[in-house]
Amino acid sequence: MSLLLFLLILVLRAIDLFMIGTFPVPLGTIIGRALWADVLTFLSVIRWIVLPFLLLYMLVSPRAGNAFYISLIVLYVLVSFSLNLYFHQTSVPLGADLFGYNMHDIKQTVGAAAGSVPTATLVGLGVAVVVSAVAIVLFVRGRIRGDRRGFWFVLACILLFWIPISRSLTRSGLRSEYAGNIVLNKTGFFLAKSADYFFPSDAAYGAAGEDLKGDPLFTYKYLQPDAFPFLHAQPAGNNLQPYFRADSVKPNVVIILVEGLGRAFSGDNAYLGSFTPFLDSLGRGSLYFENLLSGGGRTFAVLPTMLGSLPFGKNGFAEMAPELPNSLTLMNLARHNGYGARFLYAGDASFDKMDLFVRNQGVDSIIDKSSFGDGYRLLPANSGGFTWGYGDDELFRKYFDATPDSGAPRLDIMLTVSTHSPFKIPDQARYNAMAEQRIKSFKLSAEETAAHMQYLNVYASVMYMDASVRGFFRQLQSRKDYANTIVLITGDHRLPEIPMRSKIDRYHTLLIVHSPLLAQHTRFSSVSSHFDVAPSFTRLLAGQYGWDIPQEATWVGTGLDTARAFRNVHHYPLMQTKNDVADYVAGPYFMNSGSLYRILPNMDLEPEDDEDTAGKLEAGFATYRKRNDRMVQTRQLLPDSLYSRYVRK
Structure with missing residues (x-):
């Protein structure tokens, strides 16, 4: 069944690439990196399925285990195609920014896209549904069978790749933003970003000191950083x-x-x-x-x-x-x-x-x-x-x-x-x-x-x-x-x-x-x-x-x-989506999710390999995020006495 899932992941990728049309980089580069993204997504997904599947299969019945897995495969196909459709409408993958909008805002956004789906997309949806249905029916009727060697192969893959791979699901390594977005497995990207949103890591703050009176790269002198983390003297x-x-x-x-x-x-x-x-x-x-x-x-x-x-x-x-x-x-x-x-x-x-x-x-x-x-x-x-x-x-x-x-x-x-x-x-x-x-x-x-x-x-x-x-x-x-x-x-x-x-x-x-x-x-x-x-x-x-x-x-x-x-x-942070403060600008440098670039005069980016500079930017970024988190916790930006002098109630 895992091989069935992998087959459908490849079918969805083929449909995805078919709908692109014109590619910004050679197709061979796209296909190679896309397949790697799909393999990582496949391994990331099945490692969370295997335990509940085995428990249902052995403790309840084989039919219960199979029904559970097939239901997840169907769900994956529907979610994956929806995320691919979002990408083709916007040219950017959907991440955890979904969770930053209320239902009213989501309805407006969906309404804007509704009714404007290209014919090629509808054809792709039909192909995905037909292939998925045929594959699942053949499996249920016993026309597709596995054996113990397949089980041990999947289990070995799970153990081998039981390492943090979520970061790999959100990065393509390509210089072109659009090409990098094409390469990403949109479902893997969404799952990785969602995991970061619901289970945030403290690693991003590790480079920042606890003293917030100043920033490693900045000249502001903060007046009361513990109570009002952004309050400073008016710039001269x-x-x-x-x-x-x-x-x-x-x-x-x-x-x-x-x-x-x-x-x-x-x-x-x-x-x-x-x-x-x-x-x-x-x-x-x-x-x-x-x-x-x-x-x-x-x-x-x-x-x-x-x-x-x-x-x-x-x-x-x-x-x-x-x-x-x-x-x-x-x-x-x-x-x-x-x-x-x-x-x-x-x-x-x-x-x-x-x-x-x-x-x-x-x-x-x-x-x-x-x-x-x-x-x-x-x-x-x-x-x-x-x-x-x-x-x-x-x-x-x-x-x-x-x-x-x-x-x-x-x-x-x-x-x-x-x-x-x-x-x-x-x-x-x-x-x-x-x-x-x-x-x-x-x-x-x-x-x-x-x-x-x-x-x-x-x-x-x-x-x-x-x-x-x-x-x-x-x-x-x-x-x-x-x-x-x-x-x-x-x-x-x-x-x-x-x-x-x-x-x-x-x-x-x-x-x-x-x-x-x-x-x-x-x-x-x-x-x-x-x-x-x-x-x-x-x-x-x-x-x-x-x-x-x-x-x-x-x-x-x-x-x-x-x-x-x-x-x-x-130097300041840039917030790509409502849940993704992933970018930081400082001097001639731009940092995205830990990758360092030099900003060129035409505002293009050139990859930069400078660990010392990257460390300084990470420290500055981490300090901003600590300051921002403190503001969220305290809901304080400035003293009431200062605010009341300038704002009429």
Whole structure:
């Protein structure tokens, strides 16, 4: 029966590879590593089956043992195909991040995928079901038989491989992120990540000292690390000051968070080619940070990291709601300085507990899918009837309809949704044609063109978003308050549906800061992240426009780096999914699950073999995680006395 299971694992792999289409590395490399991943998964699974099977077989009846094993085989086939389907829809394997979402969020995510399953996938499902059913029927009827030699062979394999192999199930050894994801056995990956989630190891903290007053790689001096593990003195300096004209009038601040916007397909030298002509031109007349990293690989991280430079907690900071630790962020500091504050989302603001987070920050209002009102057009539904919400042009139209042209200064945060699976947009044919024309203009080879055309609907949604942002600026520039407005545009993360070339690619986005208040326009190639936005802008608004801010802060980041040449002076963690703080950036290095890479000027990664450097990064990462765990346990970021001075109840 174990050989039957192994046969079905190979059948599922064959179907999986058949559905891929174009491979980023030679097929021989893929097949060899994929088979090894399947063997490890097989051995990892059967070693947990053998004992209950033997107990049932010998103590109850052979039929009971066989029924137990066959039931598990059927379950494996169904789970494996579902995980393969998830991968083909998203280009990333599903791990323990599943456990970080509530049922409402899962229903929305599943709804987005429902109705958009390709025909090849349905054919693959049919083949998997037929082969599995035939194999099981033949076994039950006795047409397939084993003997004692098979039993001893399986038992020897179990004993031989009774070593920790979970790490091998989550790593491929390939440099290409997408190729590595193809190679993984998706079921083995899911099981290994789930085991890490439910039975976490303390090994990741072994390199960190118990003294949390300082970090091995950092300059912050923590004030009360035992009680408030992230509290430190406000960073000195105001490196954005030279780029802005001072004014006695407090400016409006508008932050546009674009779903899935990645540098891979936006901006000069985008390696996939740029599909954002307006953003490219806007960036040339702005402060343009071309190597900005998101704090997370999914949307859950963007509000806490952008607005508050906040630590992740266990499943993302917002997931601690409604029992969020008191924090000082751009939102409540804006309220303290006489601003109105709003959050506008084109989808359901309860997703990822975004509504609970921004309410905790004291926003005046939340406008989301449920409160747009009449007269606005939803995004086209997929064949399953699901739509995330409103198109980007409708979000911006709602913004202007709800925003007076004068009055008290405002902090407005908008989050778009159009560039999200299933990538259904208004006027689809028009934007498909625009994207196809854009691809042709790159003058690619026939093979490269075919690879791009696989994702035509994704690129079309990006071009629709870009046109919507153009419309937003046209209307903004016609208003009186434009002269006194600062607009920030960034991506919440790089969308994963277009294959990624490296592990850092998932976080590589951009930041455009545009305003008539700018004294000069500049492009910065140095690395910064969402963690650095709040530290820099609170100091800018305090130094240039009279904001009152505290002398202490809990920022994870230190501030945007305004060096024009490529470099990285920061160090911070990056959270790939809600349960996976596996990545760490420090100086020119990137660490993923213990593997060290050097960050190249084009933001690609090169494997690095330097045990001393790896040890320093592991120690810094471990110290952050200890600090983060202490915050989760105590639910404390700053003293009540400090919080109450800046937040009105």
